[in-house]
Amino acid sequence: MAQYVLYNCGPSGNCYKVRLFAALAGIPLKILEVDLAGGEHRQPAFTALNPWQQVPVLQDGEIVIWDSQAILVYLAERYAEPEWCPPDPLSRARVMQWLSVSANEIQHGPADARLVRKFAYPLNYDHAVRLSSHVLTTIDAHLADREWLALHLPSIADCAAYPYIALAPEGGISLEPYDAIRAWMARIEALPGYVPIGS
Amino acid sequence: MAQYVLYNCGPSGNCYKVRLFAALAGIPLKILEVDLAGGEHRQPAFTALNPWQQVPVLQDGEIVIWDSQAILVYLAERYAEPEWCPPDPLSRARVMQWLSVSANEIQHGPADARLVRKFAYPLNYDHAVRLSSHVLTTIDAHLADREWLALHLPSIADCAAYPYIALAPEGGISLEPYDAIRAWMARIEALPGYVPIGS
The missing domain is CATH 1.20.1050.10 (Glutathione S-transferase Yfyf (Class Pi); Chain A, domain 2)
Known part of the structure; x- marks a missing residue:
């Protein structure tokens, strides 16, 4: 099964929403830590992914989704059992x-x-x-x-x-x-x- | 076509989200004004519909939906063209x-x-x-x-x-x-x- 990249920050509850759901639904995620303390979320490489300058961001090939709720909807509808x-x-x-x-x-x-x-x-x-x-x-x-x-x-x-x-x-x-x-x-x-x- | 009841407050932008979408999608709504100034949203008859004590609330027969975004999802998926x-x-x-x-x-x-x-x-x-x-x-x-x-x-x-x-x-x-x-x-x-x- 392919892996999807999650731009993550460990203590963020919004990122944890995605990691929790992926774990429960059996969806493998590749985790990339974003250095919020160092301001990486305000650098052009990251704001090109998410102009709101926030984690989490999900990357699935060419597709980039920001907002934790939207990532849950995307992963559930594309990769999980319909019950979710x-x-x-x-x-x-x-x-x-x-x-x-x-x-x-x-x-x-x-x-x-x-x-x-x-x-x-x-x-x-x-x-x-x-x-x-x-x-x-x-x-x-x-x-x-x-x-x-x-x-x-x-x-x-x-x-x-x-x-x-x-x-x-x-x-x-x-x-x-x-x-x-x-x-x-x-x-x-x-x-x-x-x-x-x-x- | 049936009418769905929208518990509404005229100046509320959250209620207007629903009225706007219904108008654009051609969905008839029966509007019931809730007297926020008089505290009607904190009375038991209303909090039984929405424990968050907020407008809008949509009633479609036995079904009651609170939250403006959820009402948009419900109306779009049940009663509107799929493009919405x-x-x-x-x-x-x-x-x-x-x-x-x-x-x-x-x-x-x-x-x-x-x-x-x-x-x-x-x-x-x-x-x-x-x-x-x-x-x-x-x-x-x-x-x-x-x-x-x-x-x-x-x-x-x-x-x-x-x-x-x-x-x-x-x-x-x-x-x-x-x-x-x-x-x-x-x-x-x-x-x-x-x-x-x-x-």
């Missing part, structure tokens, strides 16, 4: 709801809190903590009577949402109050092929 | 890239700036203006040699990105420096069925 992103309109919409939450609310809640605490980004920590509380409370209620976020089986929606929720404690946000979220995380961590972020 | 969201993996990924940008960068740049200026939301205006400059500069460069954001024809990606870019001046952000964006906006506004936000 089923083709019917309602399943697609259910998955899309959680890809949006991952790109917006989870990013600006727990992910931003972690950027401040762990990487000293100049963002508003209190705002990120307040948003995290709203996000985690809403997701916990959603998961109270569901096994997976979007569908009856694990999907790319779970792979998109899991990393920055699991990493929330690195942003000073405890997951202790959220029983349903912790049970959902345990289900993901028990899936065959699961890899933690540091692997 | 083509089924091949690469097209899906290209569209998804711009749905993520619409949910994240455009939302927290020009849309947040407008929330502060027009609706007095307690957000960081300077941060929104800085992000807007980055977002609009990046999109303008992307559109310099393209007619549409994601594909060779207009897609739901254009419908997702257009509203809060077109509304940027209401947030105090001029579009004057962005020639390619203004040309793209004119192409959207010339599409058969186009409706402005206030229609």
